[in-house]
Amino acid sequence: MHHHNHYYGQAHILARYCGLNDRYPPPIPGYLQHGWNVFDGWNPQHEFYPGAWRFTWSDAPRRRGLMLGRREYRVIGAPWNYLLAMEPDLGVVPDHERVGTLWFLFHGWERGEIAGEHARLIDEIKETEPGPVTMSLYYTEYERPEIRSFYQDAGFRVICFGKRGWNYEGTNRTFLHHQLAELRRHKRVASNRLSTAVFYGASVGCVPAVYGDPMELAGEDTAFGGTERIARLWPDLHGKDIDLDSVRALVDGELGCASLHSPDELRLLFDWGRDDEH
Amino acid sequence: MTSIEIIPGEMRWWTDRANPLRRPAGGAVFRELLGAVLGDPSVGRRVLVVGPHDDKVLGWFEDRETTVLVRSLSDAEQISAADPRVAVVCGDLDQFATTVRAPWDLVVALDGVGRLASNDFATTAWSARTASLSRLVADDGVLLVSVDNPLSLVDLADARPAAERRDEGDWEPPASVDGTRPASAAHAGAAFSGSGLSGVCYAASWLPTQPGVLVEVGTRADDVRLRSALGRDVLALADHELLFDPTAAALATLRAGRFADAASGWVLVLRRGTSLPALPTAILADGGNRATTFDTAAWATVPPGDLVVEAALRLVQTEDLAALRDLVAGYLAWVADMGIGYAADEVLLADGSFEVLGQPAPLPGDAVATAALWLARRLLATDVRRVWPPWLDDNGVGRALTAMAGIATDAARFEEAGAGARPHAVSHDLSSLRALNAQLLLDIEAARGQVTAHERLAAHRDRQLERRSNQLRDAELRATRAESRSTGGGVAVRRIVRGVLHPVNAARAVRRRLSRS
Incomplete structure (x- = not known):
């Protein structure tokens, strides 16, 4: 509908x-x-x-x-x-083979771009993440070479799951399938804002982390209360070193x-x- | 620039203070109650006001260190802007209670605990919220808290579907599914005893957040002062959709000594450890923005007699018009003598003399006309026996009452008095509207009867008129003929007269004459 x-x-x-x-x-x-x-x-x-x-x-x-x-x-x-x-089996690897962090950059959308200090964020990611980093960019950032190159030049593996679609066109029907397979290969999931992908990752056993410059989205509606409100309501899901077991119920509740x-x-x-x- | 401490659960796109279904706590009665608490020197300076309260309430703590907790961000911004002296915290009660803060000497939750939980968190039971509230009270602190009565007469009379009554927020399940909510005044008091809080419980009506009446539970309640105050305060229900006017049922509970069971809610003044401040036994709103407090001794001295309106209603219901005439004559003569009109709901009749009860505001305008019109409107309520014909409206009955009293009536005086005479009565409830509908049907039937009667009369008059017209015409012709004979009138005149009296014969005669010629 x-x-x-x-x-x-x-x-x-x-x-x-x-x-x-x-x-x-x-x-x-x-x-x-x-x-x-x-x-x-x-x-x-x-x-x-x-x-x-x-x-x-x-x-x-x-x-x-x-x-x-x-x-x-x-x-x-x-x-x-x-x-x-x-x-239940898509992308599943033995636990000891799960490596690195799947890092989701807070993304813009079809009508709003993000702006922020990518270089500073990269430094923080390198300081924080213990293993290799796979950077997931939404197509709105992936298709901007000036942003994508930041992360490629940093030595990160940069991927994109495609488009969510618009008016029933261009939808990658397996968008979430690919995301699931990638998450099951990684040990950690991280983002600079608490967002859907962090919940998805935690739900399949990735240790979550939320840190770094949350960046600004053009035309962002402050009616929601902004990132401050999110941090107030879900303080346990913010930080670089989150205990997965302690937030599992919270993640399950939100999903x-x-x-x-x-x-x-x-x-x-x-x-x-x-x-x-x- | 205002400063608000936002804690988890602040609610955006929401207001409790501007909710038309439940006004923020306040009013003259609560002011008197808080005045009694604040007047006790053993109550410390730190005050916490929890939940939506009227702006004026915060002014009552002007010399105290005051913190306000509300869940709505827009409410918090309004409070902070209106009174920068007050520390404002915005968010969920449980979140507030779990942070480490020094407890308060006085915690005021006169809106209850229904509007303290944020919808950011799963719904909590009433008992959990009161437990959180109790934790905020210092060891020798005082807690003032309202508790709604799920069996209140106002709730029973509420005509709204259940879905429209959720003034605490539509996301909350109906109150009936929360088994921890107290169902009696005793339960309400016992709910806090586990936290070491004990004290006094008052029954409150009509609005739980802005009551016009507070009476200590367990004290005698059948009292003309209470009846008058309840009747006066029923106007607070003007915005409510009601099945019936709850006044009569409330008065019955007074007589049965069960007012606390039917009250809109209970207000508890509780303290942990030390003794309570000296508190009144009853507080009654006087109308306007004033209230009178009664200590135990004052409450025990019951004024004798009935209200004028009570006596008048009883006489109309029994159709004792002779006694009604005496009552009205005495009352309106008393008003005329004073030159000040007091409503029949505010005047006590004892041993044939009249006395103002309490300190009500006088009626505006022409004293006699306004007092008579007020009483007329009370006597024309739909549940009262109709002793005046339908063509006498409220002005007409008001004039009839002054005529009963032997006072000259003047229609213009009553026209002017109309706005000033707004009696304490519910008239928009379903029961009244049905009664009004039935009365209007009777009025229509009566009007139709009158039309029929007038039509019959008109037809009768038509027939009479025709008969009289014929008689008149005959008389005129006879007079003309007689005059013609007496004056030797000519053949032509006689022919004309014959032609008029016997037109067929006259026509034949004309035909004969024409055929001859």
Whole structure:
């Protein structure tokens, strides 16, 4: 129903989980939260069509959305959890072979670029990370040579998982599959802002870290309270040396791991039927 | 430039203080209660105000070291801007309570604990929140806290669907699923005893956050002063969607000695360790922004008699109009003598004499007209027997009351008095609206009956008019004929007269004459 539902191939994952057409997934009758955020999964000004249901990852977004007078929330957990359920072996290596850090640079988007001190950040990463660093850039930064070269010249392996898509076009349907495989090869996951990828990495056993210049995003909405609010609410997930076991419950909570639906239940919830099989 | 300490759980895009469903705590009654606490020299200087309170409340601690905790960031910014002297903390109660801070000498939570938890965190039970609150109180500190009564008459009378009542925040589950919430005044007091806090519990109505009445639980409550104050304060429910006016039921609980069971909430003044400050037994709002306190001795001295409005309603309900005439005559004559109008809800009738109860504000405008109109509007309530015909509206009944009292009525005086006579009554509840609807149907039926009666009368008059017209015409013709005979009138005149009286014969005669010629 909304092109955001296709971002990162999340609708495709859910369709496959339900045994339906995952190349052209049937429409989800509402809005699927497409990334972790500090509000209700969307921004406070987001326009929804009347009566729309909102499918969130966890309960906190539901609670915050109700505060705005929005209704019709249903917590289903992150599509990432459904991918993990379907791909228990994808990219898995023995623990002793997991090496290095998959480092996610806070990224811009189609309508806003980031600005910050990349050189200083690289110095801090080198000082901090015990092993080789794989730098994950979103395509908005990856396709800017002046940014990509910073990290390549630093000796990091630089990768990009592709595009999340826009208006149903250009979506890398296996975006999260590749991310999962990479995370399972690394020992640590890190970023300069607490963000979706950090939760994903921690959920598959990467030791998380959040540090460094959080950088500025052009036109960033301060309504969320900024990085200060995120640090206040999740202090345990900030720092260079985080104990994974101590934050596991927190990570599972934000990803809504306890809300995994069965395929039958999800099909009913999305009004997906046999006609959607092919 | 204001300074706010933000702790985890600050809520953006949200306000508690501007919530139309639940006003921030405050009002004259709470001011008197806090005045009694602050007047005790054993209560220290450090004050913590927790939750949404009216701006004026903070002014009551002007000589104290005051900290305010609210969860809404916009509320925090408003408070800080309005009173830079106050330290403002914004965030979640549990987060606040777990940080290391020196406890406070006085903790004020007159909005209760319902609006202290942030939706950034999973919902906590009432008992957990009160435990957090109790931790903030110093060893010899005082805690003032409100607790809502889940069985209050106002809640029972609430016409809103459950989903619209969640004034604490829609993300919270309904209060009914929280088994730790007290269901009685005794439970409320016991909930704090585990934290070493004990003291006095008051029953409060009508609004739990801005009550017009506080009476110590366990003291006698059936009192004309309390009835008057409850009646006066019921206007606070003007914004509520109600199934019925809860006043009558509340008065019944007073008679049964169970006011605390039906009150809107309970207010507890608790202390850990040392003795409590000297506290009043009851506090009643006088209307406006004033309240009167009663100590134990003053409360024990019950004024004799009934309110004028109570007596008048009883006489109308029993249709004892002769006695009503005497009552109204006495009351309005008393008003006229003084030249100051006091509402019938504020005047005590004892042994045939009238006396103002407490210190209410006089009615504005023409004393007699406004007092009469006030009483008229009370007697025209939908649950009161109708003893005046429907064409007498409130102004008409007001004038009828002054006529009963033998005072000259003047329609203009009543027109002017209209705005000043706003009686203490709920008239927008579903029960009243249904009764009004039934009354309006009767009025319509009566109006239709009158139309029918007038139509019949008109038809009768038409027939009478036709008969009289015919009689008149006959009389005129007879007079003309007689005049013609007496004056030897010509053939032409006679023919004309015949033609009018017997047109068929006249026509035949004309035809005969024409055929001959």
